[in-house]
Amino acid sequence: MRGAKSLLGLGRLLAAAEHGGAAAAAPITAAPAALLRGCPGALPACMQQAAGFRGGAPPARAAAAAEPEPVPHASWEESELTSAQLTPRQVVEMLDRNIVGQAAAKKAVANALRNRWRRHKVASPLREEIHPKNMLMIGPTGCGKTEIARRLAKINNAPFVKVEATKFTEVGFHGRDVDQIIRDLVDNAIIMMRQRLRKDMKRAIDEAVEERILTALCGETASQDTKNSFRDLYRSGDLDDRQVDIEVPAAAPRIAAPFGGDGSMQEMVIRVDKIFGGGRGRGERRKMKISEARPLIEEQEAEKYVNAESVTREAINAVEQDGIVFIDEIDKIVTSSEHRYGGDASAEGVQRDLLPIIEGSTVSTKHGNVNTDYILFICSGAFHSCKPSDMLAELQGRLPIRVELKGLTAEDFYKILTEPESNMIKQQQALLGTENVELIFTDAAIREISRVAEEVNTNVDNIGARRLHTILERIVEDVSFDAPEKAKESGSPVVVVIDKEDVTAKVGELLKKQDLWQRGLHTGGSSSGGGGGGDGETQAVAPQHQQQRQPVGNVIEKHVLYRGRGMRLFRVLVRLKVFQLAGIAALAVPINTFLATGDVSGTQVVMASALVVGAAAASSTLWYYSRRYVGELALLPAAAPGGTPRLRFSVLDFWGRREDNDVPLQALVPPLAELPEAATRAALADPLLPIDVExxxxxxxxxxxGRIEDGATLRALLTGRLPGQALQADGDTGGDGGNGRP
Ligand SMILES: Nc1ncnc2c1ncn2[C@@H]1O[C@H](COP(=O)(O)OP(=O)(O)OP(=O)(O)O)[C@@H](O)[C@H]1O
Ligand SMILES: [Mg+2]
Known part of the structure; x- marks a missing residue:
């Protein structure tokens, strides 16, 4: 039965080849590889489709024409539902399995996929005019942008590559240039094509392998009947340990995973490459077990199908017609027009380099030239510290479709924790399950995790769904640590139930941080401003928590805004300075005596004094900067409830030790307050920015x-826009404060 099907498959291949105009009269016994080589028409349907190979009638129909009898189990045509065939609704459904919410983004992506397929259906002169509509996804951190790309890669059968914009530098700078994106895309496409081809051909390959092994077992002259008598035994695996004598390529690589197993793509390509490179020609005969021989023969048979040249050609074709490039973190190469925090001179250059690729140009790769006209680009970024309009105008124009992703709510978090097929709770349970610990979360616990996640995100730092990882990790921390001993002690599976109370107990630390934040920054802001829209939300959550956690009042915690670089080196220098000064002091006595006893030339006196003066000058400069160069700048909670927060400048003291100087927030004279744009920019680009503190x-x-830990707050501080500072501004210059706030 299997043999018949295989023949049928071959017949269809041949029919397709015939239709393509090559090897018209090839006998059915000819090796299919010979047909495949240099004959794209004989490629399997799904490959042709992904490759945008659309000459002539679709192969399925061609096959049907030459093969009148109905084929209930069509081998490869139906085996794979390509994403091009998925309707937008189906794509969204597949994304829904793993991603919560973000309907607009899912829809846009699904439509873009479908449009690739539609474009292929349009007749030629018009088709060339239809370009993909590139897309820009904008949304806060941790709301699922990258996750959508990851899932898209899985359901998408077209060549796909996901890159991070930050990896690239302007041409001529040290780093990767943007053309590499297209080269990676081609590499991915080749891997995909080879894999798909092997999968499609698996049945034919299996048949060939079986025949060769049975022949090796029964002898070249054995009759079909003899072979058939062994066939069932072979298939059941009973013969696996029997020795056979087979021919292997001269430098046969050792093969770990059997064909079709879980070996990584790269590994597979390397193996295939090895065979192409070194394994050609006559090999040697070796005796080995059938179980060992099988993967080797599979490699040899598969090689016949995976013709490097035609695969590469089809891969490039697929890239040009259906390739998708996902550029993540695009906002990281955009510098805000207001501020140049973390701005990078070459960032704009990268944007400029991207333009031709996105608009359509030819990129040369080691496999040949690739035209990027019809490649779909999806860019994504959080745009926290800059706006999409800060991108080069030309780049904005090339990303005409904008989709906004929403920040996630407690309800979304609950769904993220419970709905996706491999949700975070299941993952934790599976991990601990391996240690015989059965972890159970009550529904109330999951609700509480979601609620706390939203609360901390709103009040401390919004990191989206990543907050769930943090919280879950904290909750299972102890269980995870003790699991091996616990399970061993009891000898049977241990059940650990996590209830709402456990969650509350474990996430206390996070909430404390939030308290600090509220007592420090938010109370300052809301008591003066009367609460704008944003603050109102914060307030709604705050009182309830403050009641619960009154006693935490004297916990000193800080929120770091900035860290200076090179502190370690600086500290060494400062410590050396102490020795230097000691050395000078020690020198003074002999120099003095020397001078007193005379017998010394003028030059020697000058040199000695220069040494002393120079060393003293160097030391005092070091001393000057060490107590002023900020190693860490942090916000501290108010000293008393209701007060304003304080600032902590950490510098080095005379001995090179850390010295923390706490000052009231109002004492800082904001260096960038009301500076014109150009001056602000210049000040930030200076190596050192002086800050006066009354x-x-x-x-x-x-x-x-330096390292900016919290750019937004630092910027607000330096420009005098933090709530606590505004209080002071209100007092000093009433009109000004009134202008700045609602
Ligand atoms: N809508 C969502 N549905 C399910 N899981 C989500 C969703 N959003 C985020 N997550 C989870 O949160 C994690 C972070 O999400 P993701 O990497 O997509 O963030 P992002 O939007 O790319 O953020 P950033 O701008 O910081 O890169 C993912 O591992 C994912 O599991
Ligand atoms: Mg991301």
Whole structure:
């Protein structure tokens, strides 16, 4: 039965080949590989489709014409439902399995996929005019942008590559240039084509392998009947340990995973490459077990189908017609027009380099030239510290479809935790399950996790659904740590139930941070401003929590805004300075004596004094900067409830130790307040930005080189727009404060 089907499959292949105009009279016994080589018409249907190979009638129909009898189990045509055949609704349904909400983005992506397929149905002169509508996905951190791309890659059968914009640098700079995106896309397409081809041909390959092994077992001259008598045994695996004598390529690579197994794509390609490169020609005969021989023969048979040249050609074709490039974190190469925090000189250059690729140009790869006219580009970014309109105008124009993803709510979090097929709760349960620990979350616990996640996101730092990972990790931390011993002690599976109370107990730390935030920044802001829309939300959550957690009042926590770089080196220098000064002091005595006893030339005196003066100058400069160069700038909660937050400047003291100077927020003179745009930009680009603090010294920050931990708050601080600062501004210049706030 299987043999018959295989023949049928071959027959259809041949029919398709015939239709393509090649090998018209090839006998059915000819090796199919010979037909496949240099004959794209004989490629399996799904490959042709993905490859945008649309010459002549569709192969399925061609096959049907040459093969009148009905084929209930069509081998490869039906085996794979390509994404091009999926309707937009089906694509959304598939995305729904893993991604919660974000309907607009899913819809846009689904339509874009369908449009690729539609375009192929349009007749030629018009088809060439239809270009894909590139897309820009905008949404806050952790709301599912990258996740959509990841899932898209899985359901999409066209060549796909996902890159991060930050990996690239302008041509000529150190780093990867954007053409690499297209090269990666082609590499992916080749891997995909080879894999698909092998999958499609699996049946034919299996048949050939079986025949060769049975022949090796029974002898070249054995009759079909003899072979058939072994066939069932072979298939049941009973012969696996029997030795056979087979021919293997001279440098046969050792093959770990059997064909069609779970070996990674790369691994497979490497194996195939090896065979292409080194395995040609006559091999040697070796005796081995059937179970060992099978994968080797499979490689040899598969090689006949995976012809490097035609696969590459089809892969490039597929890339040009159906390729999809997902560029993540595109906002990271956009510099805000207002501020240049973390701005990078070459960022704009990368945008400029992207233009021709997105608009359509030819990129040369090692496999040949690739035209990017019809490649679909989907870009995505959070755009926290810049706006889409800060992108180069030309780039904006090339991303005409904008989709906004929404921030996630507690309800969404609940769904994320419970609905996706492999949701986070299931993952945790599976992990602990391996240690014989059965983890059970009550529904109330999951609700509480979702609620806390939303609350912390709203009040501390919005990291979207990533917050769920943080919280879950904290909740199972102890169980996870103790699991191996617990399960061993009891000898049977241990059941651990996580209830709402456990959640509350475990996430206390996170909520404390939030308290700090509210007592520090938010109370300051809301008591003065009377609450704008955003603050109102915060307020709604705040009181309930403050009641619960009154006693935490004296916990000192801080929120770091900035960290200076090079502190370690600086500290070493400062410590050396102490020795230097000691050295000078020690030198003073002999120099003095020397001078007193005379007998010394003028040059020697000059040199000695220069040494002393130079060393003293260097030391005092170091001393000057060490107590001013900020190693860490942080916000601290108000000293008393209802007060305004404080700032902590951490610098090095005389001995090179850390010195924390806490000052009231109002003492800082905002260096960038009301500066014109150009001046702000210049100030931020300076290596050191001086900051005056009333009643204290002047400090130096290096926005340009330092590490910005919380850019938004730092910016607000430097421009005098933090709530606590505004209080002071209100007092000082009434009109001004009134202007700035609603
Ligand atoms: N809508 C969602 N449905 C299900 N899971 C989600 C959703 N949004 C985010 N997640 C989960 O949160 C994690 C982070 O999401 P993702 O990587 O997509 O964030 P992002 O939007 O790309 O954020 P960023 O702008 O920071 O890159 C993912 O691992 C995913 O499991
Ligand atoms: Mg992302």
């Amino acid at each position: 009643g204290d010294r002047q400090y130096f920050l290096s926005v340009r080189y």
